[in-house]
Each structure stands twice: as C-alpha cells, then as structure tokens.
Amino acid sequence: MKILVTAATTLEIQPFLHFLEHNSQRVSNHKYRLSVCEIDVLIAGIGMMHTAYSLGRYLSLHTPHVAIQAGIGGTFRKDWPLGSVVAIEKEYLADLGAEDNDQFKDLFDINLWQPDQTPFTGISLVNNFCAWPLPVELPAATGVSVNLVSGSAPTIARLEAKYQPEVESMEGAAFHYACLEQNIPFLQLRSLSNYVEIRDKSKWQIPQAVKSLNETLTHTVQQLAEHYSVAIKNF
Numbered sequence: 001m002k003i004l005v006t007a008a009t010t011l012e013i014q015p016f017l018h019f020l021e022h023n024s025q026r027v028s029n030h031k032y033r034l035s036v037c038e039i040d041v042l043i044a045g046i047g048m049m050h051t052a053y054s055l056g057r058y059l060s061l062h063t064p065h066v067a068i069q070a071g072i073g074g075t076f077r078k079d080w081p082l083g084s085v086v087a088i089e090k091e092y093l094a095d096l097g098a099e100d101n102d103q104f105k106d107l108f109d110i111n112l113w114q115p116d117q118t119p120f121t122g123i124s125l126v127n128n129f130c131a132w133p134l135p136v137e138l139p140a141a142t143g144v145s146v147n148l149v150s151g152s153a154p155t156i157a158r159l160e161a162k163y164q165p166e167v168e169s170m171e172g173a174a175f176h177y178a179c180l181e182q183n184i185p186f187l188q189l190r191s192l193s194n195y196v197e198i199r200d201k202s203k204w205q206i207p208q209a210v211k212s213l214n215e216t217l218t219h220t221v222q223q224l225a226e227h228y229s230v231a232i233k234n235f
C-alpha cells in the first residue's frame with residue numbers, strides 16, 4: 001500500500017523523518033517501507049504554486065492509495081490553543097480574484113469560475129473524509145489558503161466575513177485540489193503555530209506546533225500501516 005506524505009518544508013516533518021529513519025526500512029531517497037506500506041515523502045515547497053507543481057509532477061508518475069499533507073498554520077480561533085492539531089475539512093482560495101475599489105471579489109464572484117465546477121463543492125474544496133480508511137478523530141476545521149500571510153485588521157475581517165475560516169495556510173487548497181482531481185483519499189493535518197492577527201512573529205509557537213504535528217502524523221501513519229497489514233492478512 002502506498003502512502004504519500006507531503007509538507008511544504010523539511011523542518012515541519014523532521015521528527016517524522018527521524019521516526020522513519022529509525023523504525024522503517026529506507027528504500028531510496030524519500031521512500032521508506034513500514035510494515036506493508038511504502039511511504040513516499042514529498043517536500044513540495046512553500047505556497048500553492050510550488051505545491052501544485054510538485055504534487056502534479058508526483059501524481060503524474062505515482063498513484064498513492066492515500067495522501068497526507070502535514071503543516072503548520074495560523075488560526076482565527078482565539079479559543080483554540082496553539083499546538084493543537086486539526087484536520088481540514090474544506091478549503092477556500094481566499095486571495096485569488098480581483099479588487100473592486102475597496103472590495104475583494106474571488107473568481108466565483110466575478111464569474112470566472114462557477115460554483116460546483118469540478119472538483120469544487122459550491123465554492124470550496126471539500127474533504128468529506130468518506131474514502132479515508134480510518135475514523136478521523138481530530139477536530140475538523142475550515143481552511144483558507146493565501147499567498148500573503150494575513151497580518152492586518154482589514155484583511156482578517158474580510159476573510160472572516162466572507163469564508164468564516166478557522167485556519168490559514170499557504171498550501172492547503174492546492175493539496176485538496178490535486179487529490180480531489182486524482183480521486184485520492186486525503187488528509188490535511190494542520191498544527192496551529194500562531195493566531196491570525198496583526199503580525200507579531202515573537203508570539204508564534206513553531207517548535208510546539210511542529211512537535212504535536214509530528215506526533216499526530218506518526219500516529220496516523222502507524223495506524224494506517226496497522227490497518228493495511230490487518231486488511232492484507234484477512235484478504
């Protein structure tokens with residue numbers, strides 16, 4: 001069984017790579033065997049352009065049974081503790097569109113895209129987790145993907161009013177789009193490294209977010225390996 005694990009940067013999944021180095025067989029660069037699973041690791045780069053290109057190139061050559069994107073992200077929810085990990089249920093492309101004086105209009109608003117066009121559900125890229133082989137026990141969250149990390153009150157207010165987001169990243173939508181188009185069951189794990197607020201990098205808690213992200217990622221991959229191993233034995 002083939003599992004793809006992708007992240008924007010090596011830093012975000014370094015502890016998971018350490019786990020693989022010590023608990024699985026290394027098949028080649030970025031490819032590991034854990035029980036009955038072959039795990040490919042793809043460091044796709046920061047942002048939607050890099051993610052789309054890397055994933056598109058990878059998926060033109062490989063068809064994983066499941067794909068996981070693991071990364072840190074900002075949260076709009078001040079009541080959610082930093083370091084907690086969520087599964088993103090739906091993604092909006094939140095800064096692709098046109099400015100109309102002081103208004104932002106996305107590509108649906110200006111009729112360049114149509115709601116429900118493949119692979120959108122309405123205007124978002126939805127993961128209903130239906131094809132995911134295991135129960136998803138994490139809180140589900142709504143994500144926005146942006147090219148510009150939000151750091152001003154007007155931008156944050158605009159995003160909240162338009163999309164009611166809980167988490168912001170720079171890659172999630174590209175991952176959802178590629179997996180939906182290729183019909184690959186997927187899971188986007190985001191660990192909350194910062195609140196989406198007027199920029200103050202000193203408040204970001206990246207080490208704590210990376211730690212919890214990797215605990216969840218490692219646990220998820222171990223569960224998948226166990227699940228597939230039992231399924232194959234019973235086949």
Ligand SMILES: O=C(O)c1cccc(C(=O)CC[C@H]2O[C@@H](n3cnc4c(=O)[nH]cnc43)[C@H](O)[C@@H]2O)c1
Nearest residue numbers: 008046072073074149150168169170171193194196
């Ligand atoms: O500006 C800096 O000095 C700086 C240094 C390191 C990292 C950054 C980032 O903005 C990280 C972008 C990276 O992490 C994800 N991420 C984390 N928090 C957010 C957020 O609030 N909004 C959007 N993306 C976020 C993102 O997916 C990137 O992969 C800056």
